[in-house]
């Protein structure tokens with residue numbers, strides 16, 4: 336299977352995300368330097384890098400939460416600042432589970448939040464919205480907990496509810512920023528299988544930020560490695576042969592799953 | 595007691611205005627508390643004080659002048675917070691003390707409305723006029739309606755502002771909406787419990803509703819129930835005991851809060 340070049344478009348379809356020469360600083364601290372990459376439809380991209388390497392910052396620049404000091408970001412071929420169809424993007428922030436545990440919202444309400452955020456989704460009928468909520472909760476296996484307060488769920492269950500919220504508008508593109516921090520290994524495994532299913536069965540393009548490459552590799556199709564600059568961006572298999580992974584993992588050997 | 599309500603128009607007016615206003619305060623209060631913005635009610639009440647003094651000095655209806663001054667003050671607080679990079683409640687503290695300063699100066703310079711001002715400070719709902727009742731009810735309905743229209747978006751940005759922004763929620767526009775609505779409810783609440791206690795209407799029923807809530811909906815409904823019960827119980831008790839209505843309503847709300855608080859700690 337031939338992949339399109341990293342910075343090009345597949346056929347005449349524009350890449351879902353195109354980052355062109357982006358630099359970003361917090362004050363005098365340079366966090367991103369001349370980062371360019373593109374994300375195509377169907378990708379399952381792992382965005383890797385050590386703590387403080389700028390992964391979260393890059394995601395926030397892509398999502399127009401931060402404005403780059405140099406460079407540009409395109410979403411579906413449109414400049415991020417002018418992009419309007421935000422319901423096409425799902426986002427689970429890194430600190431999603433750091434909310435006030437006493438916040439009074441049921442799992443169902445957390446998912447429903449996203450259903451009036453743009454004009455396009457607000458137009459859905461109430462019945463359609465309820466159906467979308469149920470489908471999203473079922474997909475992540477949380478429908479039976481729909482009426483429980485979000486603060487009383489376990490960290491892994493909360494993350495699944497946040498994913499349900501991110502996918503309830505039926506987005507084509509999903510950003511997850513370290514969604515499994517503080518989740519036990521077995522739950523993580525099932526969690527990544529869920530992401531794999533969303534990617535292959537639902538056709539959702541996934542960007543997964545993590546510094547744990549070990550567990551995700553069987554689902555990941557592409558890898559981007561960040562440490563202020565983009566160190567590597569390409570196919571997962573090539574990444575495993577490039578040795579960058581070993582460098583990142585501190586020499587720990589990783590098995591590549593070939594399909 | 596029921597007889598009294600059926601009999602006296604002033605009680606009916608107080609009850610009607612009180613029920614609508616308390617409802618608006620309770621609904622908005624839940625959002626304000628969860629936004630950690632409880633102090634804005636307190637600060638805006640002092641700005642409203644300046645507005646009342648302006649109205650009394652130039653001979654406008656104080657409710658209207660307070661409305662204009664408070665909404666302007668609310669937007670000022672928001673702008674100052676954003677642009678000057680001030681910490682936390684600094685902007686609120688500045689506006690609230692300046693509001694008091696302007697009010698005090700106007701009151702003493704014109705010197706002839708101290709009795710009227712007293713009513714605005716401590717509340718005098720039994721003296722509410724028919725025109726004010728109509729205006730209050732209309733504004734309370736407007737507040738509740740605007741919150742209801744933006745309910746899910748407001749909830750989203752209260753729960754997770756960044757995720758809401760990414761989802762396309764116009765968070766800054768809705769910040770302005772919440773702030774302006776807070777100013778409106780403060781002025782309305784002032785008619786019932788007075789400037790010095792109006793923050794109680796925003797905070798206590800909302801805090802009570804949050805005690806046992808398993809969902810946001812139940813928190814809002816609980817806050818409304820507490821607010822309405824406090825107005826009814828407070829007004830009746832005030833009538834029977836010949837206590838001031840404002841203080842009695844606030845105490846009734848506090849009592850209900852206390853009960854819910856204890857129930858939650860035991861259950």
Ligand SMILES: Nc1ncnc2c1ncn2[C@@H]1O[C@H](COP(=O)(O)OP(=O)(O)OP(=O)(O)O)[C@@H](O)[C@H]1O
Nearest residue numbers: 361366384385386387388389390391392393429546
């Ligand atoms: N709001 C901020 N103000 C100032 N500096 C910041 C801010 N947010 C992040 N930084 C700095 O920018 C750098 C990159 O942060 P970023 O959160 O993007 O890293 P990351 O790769 O996501 O790290 P982690 O794996 O720990 O999540 C860090 O050095 C961090 O200290």
Ligand SMILES: [Mg+2]
Nearest residue numbers: 390391392429
């Ligand atoms: Mg991060």
